Amino acid sequence: MSVSERKEREKEQRRQEILRAAKTVFFRNGFEKTSMEMVAEECQLAKGTLYLYFKSKEELYLSLVEDGIRILDEMMEKTIAKPLRADEKLLALAQTYFRFTQSHNEHFTIFKMIDVGTLNGKVDQEKLDEIQRLRMAAFERMEEVVAEAIRQGAFQTTHKPREIVMMLWAATFGAIMMCADKCQQLDMFKEVHAEKFVMRIASALIESFRTANVQEEPLGRENERKRKTQKTVEETEPQKSF
Amino acid sequence: MSVSERKEREKEQRRQEILRAAKTVFFRNGFEKTSMEMVAEECQLAKGTLYLYFKSKEELYLSLVEDGIRILDEMMEKTIAKPLRADEKLLALAQTYFRFTQSHNEHFTIFKMIDVGTLNGKVDQEKLDEIQRLRMAAFERMEEVVAEAIRQGAFQTTHKPREIVMMLWAATFGAIMMCADKCQQLDMFKEVHAEKFVMRIASALIESFRTANVQEEPLGRENERKRKTQKTVEETEPQKSF
DNA sequence: GTCAAAAACTGACTTGCGGTCAGTCTACCC
DNA sequence: GGGTAGACTGACCGCAAGTCAGTTTTTGAC
Structure with missing residues (x-):
């Protein structure tokens, strides 16, 4: 050597x-x-x-999250390996994410700092991008599961797998953020059972992908220019589903 | 005088x-x-x-949010005053929240800091509690709308109005956090139309309250002691709905 | 083994900011 | 007009991030 x-x-x-x-x-x-x-x-x-x-205190701290990402990824991998249907796996993954945030709360704290943007000006964009890339692995795993659910016919949605993953991720994140023991700031959230709460939300979303329903406008931004301003709810045409 | x-x-x-x-x-x-x-x-x-x-820099900064809370509250009040059905109003409220975060992004930044817990050790708990109290007004408004939706029979859910509000709030918050222009950190979220995204999620949740379905375990924490550990997904009994 | 260049490491120092407080100023009242 | 309470000031303190001139260690040629 x-x-x-x-x-x-x-x-x-x-x-x-x-x-x-x-x-x-x-x-x-x-x-x-x-x-x-x-x-x-x-x-x-x-x-x-x-x-x-x-380079800085922030960068050192941020680097700690790489372990966290790895841990979460492994947890998710295990969940995906379980003998469940694809759509069941998605709910299980929400649970896995929740449990990760509970058992690795300090790592989740860093996740939050990233997502909230606290670290933005203070760390090289490169470093942030690198973290992003690592996190993408988990998303891609989930995307695969969603694609599977669609293939199996469990989901009839018109959304792209990627979009579904984003929805699940965002909603689950919000739920955990608001009510997980070690995070919750709003008193009222102390009264609910955090895990049930998180899964109830994920579950509702998952159910909503089973049928292509009228809410399913495409989510992309391509056509944004076409309308001057976004419509408010009461201005849109009445929708059958409610 | x-x-x-x-x-x-x-x-x-x-x-x-x-x-x-x-x-x-x-x-x-x-x-x-x-x-x-x-x-x-x-x-x-x-x-x-x-x-x-x-008392401190943090307290001064935090005090700025009071205006934000007032603004959001007024916006929500206006939304609620619109001639919509209660369940439609809930979706409209999600939109309102979204629009608030876009037009008053700096205030939302403070919301985020509170919810993420950045300010926790640095400001008197009293001050934080006071802010909480102010924010509750918005929750209570929403709760009223949910109660109305239940009264009108639009919702068949077994959840308490308060719980429904929490779910909507948490999911909407997560959605905004992840994809709103001025917040989003994960690149992939740049590809979706933020408002549609947020409303798609809120909409899925709202739909899920229309019928009491099997997912609807009570969310309270009262019986927590009874089971040793929470079940993972594949350990629970198979559920009809999936 | 010797020695010089390179690399790794050090910690005193600089800088900047949050927070304090002894002292000054102002307005009020007797 | 003089004394006092309360508002205001800004020099000062302590602390921590980040720097860098200088020291120590390692390397490799001889």
């Missing part, structure tokens, strides 16, 4: 060691209440050294 | 003036990139003075 190879590997080990320390400290105290000094101490390096491996 | 009364009023005016300045500066630059010095400059006061009216 050449020297440069070994150096490379050693560098990677240092990086990992820093990540380990960062995980310990950030997950114990939270992002705001952790200083780079604390991380440095945890891995017995000088503060300056951390900056040789990570 | 007594002197003390006038003083009181002047103090309130100062407070308002500070809020005005804070709004200008925070909404232009964002929370992180705004310093208290900048706010002070905008309202031509010394930095120290700001702290006579607001």
Whole structure:
């Protein structure tokens, strides 16, 4: 093995060691209440050294989510491997996502920061894009399941698989955000059983894909220019379904 | 008018003036990139003075949301006043919420910070509770509409109105969060028409309340103790609806 | 083994900001 | 007009992110 190879590997080990320390400290105290000094101490390096491996505090913190993405992906993979029908798998996946957020709450906190946009100006777009790419794996898995459900005839929807995944993801995310033990801010959400709540919502959506119904306008943005402004509900033609 | 009364009023005016300045500066630059010095400059006061009216930077920023809550509440009120059936109103309310987030994006950013919990350790719980109370008004309005829908027989659900509102709120929030122009982080969400997307999700949920279906376990937490662990999807009895 | 160049690491220092408080100013009242 | 309460000020403090000149370690040629 050449020297440069070994150096490379050693560098990677240092990086990992820093990540380990960062995980310990950030997950114990939270992002705001952790200083780079604390991380440095945890891995017995000088503060300056951390900056040789990570551009900023935010980038270091953000890097921790990569593990989280991997964990979620594995959990989802297991769920998909179960002997269920494709449409059942989708509900199971919502549950899996929920359970991930409960058992890996600190990782979910980073997810939230990304989705809320807290980290936007503070981290290279490249880094953010890289995270996006990693997250896409999970979406693609789900997309596959949706495609399967359509093939099996369980779904009659006119939406594209990708769109269905987005809907499920968004609604599930919102549900978890609002009522998961460790997240919920609005008092009233404390009264519901979080997992049931999340699954009730996912379930409603899934049911709605079984039949192509009148609500199913295409969701794409292609024709956006054609109408001057979007119609408000009462301006649209009455719809049979309600 | 007594002197003390006038003083009181002047103090309130100062407070308002500070809020005005804070709004200008925070909404232009964002929370992180705004310093208290900048706010002070905008309202031509010394930095120290700001702290006579607001406990911290976070509290000042958070106070700005009160306007946002009022605006949303008014928008919702108008929507509810429209000549629609109760169930139609619920969909219209989702749209209203969406439009609020688009036209008052900065206020929505504060909503997000609250819901994500970014402000938690940094602001008095009291202050947060006060905000909660204000937000409840909107929930209660919606609850009223749901109750109406149930009374009219449009909904056959076994859920409580409050629960239905929570579901709609959570799902709509998630949908907006993921795909609204100014928020979306995941690239794929750029491809959908945000408003249609949001309404498609709300619509699916609303449809699901029309009939009491097998998914409708009670969502309360009362009986939580009875089962050791929550069942995963494939462990539950097969359900007719899928 | 020696030594010089390269690479890795260090921690004192700079910068910027949130928050404080001793001191000043103003308005009111006796 | 003088004394007091309360509003206001801005220099100052502490802290933490990020930098960089200098130190230590590693490497590889001889």
